[in-house]
Amino acid sequence: MRARHKSLWSTGEPFVWLTGGALSLALLLVVGLIALIVVNGSGFFWPRSVARLTLSDGTVVTGQIVEREVLPGKPHEHRIKLKVANRDLYGADFEWVDESRIVKREYPPDVAVIERTEWGLLIGTLREVRDNGQTVAVGSPAAWAEIRQRMADVDRTRRRIRAIEKSEIGAINARQEALRLQLRGLEMKGITQGPRTEAIGRQLTALEAEYQEQTARLTILRKSQTASALVVADGGKDKDIPLSQIIDVRFPNQMGLIAKSLVYVARIWEFVTGEPREANTEGGVFPAIFGTILMVVLMSIVVTPLGVLAAFYLREYARQGPFVSAVRIAVNNLAGVPSIVFGVFGLGFFIYGVGAGIDRLFFAEALPTPTFGTGGILWASLTLALLTVPVVIVATEEGLAAIPGGMREASLALSATKLETTVRVVLPAVMPSILTGLILAMARAAGEVAPLMITGVVKLAPSLPIDGQWPFIHFERKFMHLGFQIYDTGFQSPNVDAARPMVFATTLLLLLIVVLLNLAAIATRNRLRRKYATSAV
């Protein structure tokens, strides 16, 4: 018996099973996590059919079925969760219905799902379209035809209004602000009157006139939007919704698979390229994507040279000994410091220290309003660069250690100096390792949230850090970030239930972005590896 036990162990078979099992478990967890995110995130955009349920007490509920679960304590009975929407009419987006109470379930074709700029979805039946108080179409098909005809114009006007608000008025505001700062600067020098202040005053007056002109255009555009649609919902409620608030009207119960797929793609496109609405629970996440990628790029630009130079000193120049070993251990441990600590450091050092100093020196006329002395994309990127610099140092150092010493000797023996050797031989050979470090750093930075919350990420940034206003890239601006958006919509939003699918979709997007960034870096690294393979024999 004993002998057989021993032989089973000595074959090594159980150990193989143990290692294989551990790997399978790890894979299962990862695949499960990704599957959960994909299923929950990608289903969000599918236009679900709308069910109309008649309950035993005669009430009618209309909505999209989003969940079905066993009643607590009654294992054979189920209840379903219905997204009834119409938040402004009912006060809540969701309703639970016990299946035992349902007497009739139908899918009426004329139920419309209306996406609008405020209050979330509107689900109901179109009754009529009015313009200036005059009824122009009655009945669902006629009303829909009328709306469809007018939608293009409504869309165009909405875009025009947005453009005026963003570009024209935005530019005027920026110039006004600049002039006001000039005035303030003169005032600080003791100049309160004279030709220069007068010139600025004249410019300000001219800008004010321009501003009034643009506002007048806006008012005219807004006033031209007189049409509205009357929508009837369950419970005898109806809603007179201005067409200018309608983004899209759909009849999911009439749609086939292809039509639904087209809507699906269109909604994903809107999600990726659109601006958020309704406290980030609807609309798109483009500003957050933009902020995330820009921040990662800025961080990479800072962290790569810093980490590479530090690693070069540690491995190529410093005399190896107890002190260098201690530094190396310290750098490794730095990677394990909680990220919020880096955030606090970034806040204290970059924002309150460096930022406030910059403000005093260069933006004194704007004080007490801080320019750089408050959170912004530059400070967030620098904080993350500090957070990820150990990763780059460690990866680069390992790469340097793996370069055969003979390579450096060969170069030195050819009368190259140490610097020439480092730049011409060592640096190209260590490039793949540098990129490996950068990949790890980018993956870490893209997913980091805690330090960003105190160094410049906001729930809703009014403008992107890069735009058409001079100097085009605004390092001091606050920005939006996918990771923070997940936290914010998932846990800080007033309507968590309605926002949940958005959270999954955003998570999925963040994962995809991290994967894409990594793939790009890996492709570059492999290209370099082929070019500078170091195995000499």
Added chain:
Amino acid sequence: MASVSIAQEPHASAGNTPIIESPMVEIDKVNLWYGAKQALRDVTMSMSKHRITAYIGPSGCGKSTLLRCLNRMNDLVDGVRITGTIRIGGTDVYDPNQDVTELRKRVGMVFQKSNPFPKSIFENAAYGPRILGVSNRSDLEGIVERSLRGAALWDEVHDRLQESALGLSGGQQQRLCIARAIAVEPDVLLMDEPCSALDPIATARIEELMLELKNSYTIVIVTHNMQQAARVSDYTGFLLLGELVEFGVTRDLFTNPHEQRTEDYITGRFG
């Protein structure tokens, strides 16, 4: 430079010091310590221009250390200390005013393990000239062709100069390293066991090459392989425990050693 006289055959010596006509390298009472450990003891010898001098001896006897003194590669080692003088072409190698890169321009080196850069064949051969400031493409092409021909590699690689040097065989890589070293036209070529990682055919090619190269360069070779020393070298020095036991014309040293320890080593009694 003094007039060059190429003797047809090295003169046999009376004692264990051969007569060196037109010495290129002069080593005088060199001692070397790695920290507290003494690796070379009072080594004195000269090496003749356009001749091959071989160092033989068991592992750890200091022959590579001695070789690396000649182009100051030992400077890279922490805690190294050297006394005595080494002159190459009349200039003191360890003169504090001596520019090390200037020295290494005149003293090329080929290593035990072939170590081409992870670059193209062309860039490997052009590395030294580029460091010296040659940037004109056609000049570089001329130098590369000349040095590859000098290393008997041109015919094998002339149609794939832009391919990675790491795709070459071990012997070709080593010849590329020789081409790389002679591209800057050094006076002296140091070879640290250049064939120890190669098969016999590749070794034979390198040996042939050495015999050709000695018409233009002064060659110093460290080798484990006594047959190799006997085949290619004109002079041979036998080192043991950091001491130059015997130095003489190769044929004499192998057929008629003056020292018992030399005889023991070359007849295979130890080592």
